[in-house]
Amino acid sequence: MPELPEVETVRLGLAPFMVGNTIESVEQRRADLRFPLPANFAARLTGRRIEAMDRRAKYILARLDDGEVLVMHLGMTGRFTVDEANGTAVKPGVFAHPGTDAPRHEHIVFHLKDGAAIRYADARRFGYMALVPEAGMADHPLFKGLGLEPLGDDFTPEALASVLAGAKTPLKAALLDQRRIAGLGNIYVCEALYGARLSPLRLAGTIVTKAGKPTERCTRLADAIGRVLTDAIAAGGSSLRDYAHADGSLGRFQHSFKVYGREGKPCPDADCQGVVKRIVQSGRSTFYCPSCQR
DNA sequence: AAGAACTCCTGTTGGC
């Protein structure tokens, strides 16, 4: 569900409530999400002050005062909501955890010292949380192989060229590969490729010179990636089915999609007579305009 | 060893 712009929006929504606050207690309603939760999860968080909230790729990072980092990934359907009054914001009739009035898919609640509650719900449970020592975080398995941070200062056409050089996989698959560039997902890959007018089927290595330098296409792609992510964050991300901000409001960027979910619609480029097409690449839908994306 | 397929899980949607 959430790609970089949605994760960043969630981070921005959570930070004012969490930074500087202390975790008073943790309700953990199951032992695992996608993976087992850390041993003694609740106990290790209790009493910890949150020093900062950061993001790396699609991970939200809560830096704790004991040198550990609470790492949170939303998977496809993970959702945080802030409950300022710490009441039970439960819709009637939707219960799951026996003996409680907790919503069916609400798995973890962080109760903060000032009375707010941070609630994590995740229907498909593809999300996960981990506790990682800040010192060795770069070498941790979750982060070691992560690729370029597309909004980082070091994300340049040259850097993009370096991670695409020699790749014989289609651009679509290469850009979804978090080991090359970390943070894009299905929507923003489609939108960035449209922005750069590059075909998702084009082999990734073909936009890099033999010397490993960026071609003009590669420069266009780097620009398009930065632009679409920045614009999407400014719009509060994209809300399709599950995603909402921490305060419950919705993103707006879905109204700006050029190709995603627009199969059969005319290409938005006034100079192009093409029609948006949907194909399947490595099991995922790809939307693009075959006439102007080459 | 790169690249594609399969897998986890639940909810929603669209076609017959």
Place this chain on the structure above:
DNA sequence: TGCCAACAGGAGTTCT
């Protein structure tokens, strides 16, 4: 209306 297959903002694991 009802049933069921297809599909969904992800990504680790397993195959070829």
